[in-house]
Amino acid sequence: MKQETIERIRKFTDDRDWDQFHTPANLAKSISIEANELLECFQWSDTEYDLEHVKEELADVIVYSQNMLDKLGLDVDEIVMSKMTKNEAKYPVEKAKGSSAKYDEL
Incomplete structure (x- = not known):
């Protein structure tokens, strides 16, 4: 991921003082929830889906994953x-x- 994107995610979290809620357990739950919302995009069809909705849910998974990386100090x-x-x-x-x-x- 580009550094600019990572910094934007961090700023979003910092500006809202949400790091206090970002425990590893909460972030793992959030990743799972968002991954299930991504899966829901394909609930009734493997081939007919709303690509914009898929992109939004995938982005949510990626954002929470970046938050988890930051919380655990991982690269x-x-x-x-x-x-x-x-x-x-x-x-x-x-x-x-x-x-x-x-x-x-x-």
Whole structure:
């Protein structure tokens, strides 16, 4: 995410004095709630959905995720790269390519 976007999220939270409510547990709940609102966009159809609504709900997930990163002092690139290393080990190309099976079923 661009630094300008991150700073805007932080300013939004700071201007409203909302950091006091941003405990890791509250942020995790908020991420889950917003992810479920994103899922609701596809409740009755996998192919017919309102892209603008999808974008709004996805943005909410991303904003709360950035708030969680800040609260826990985490770097998004660091944690994603670490997880990708683990995923690459669990899902080697030669076994996982074209398969939706879970790693322990490959």
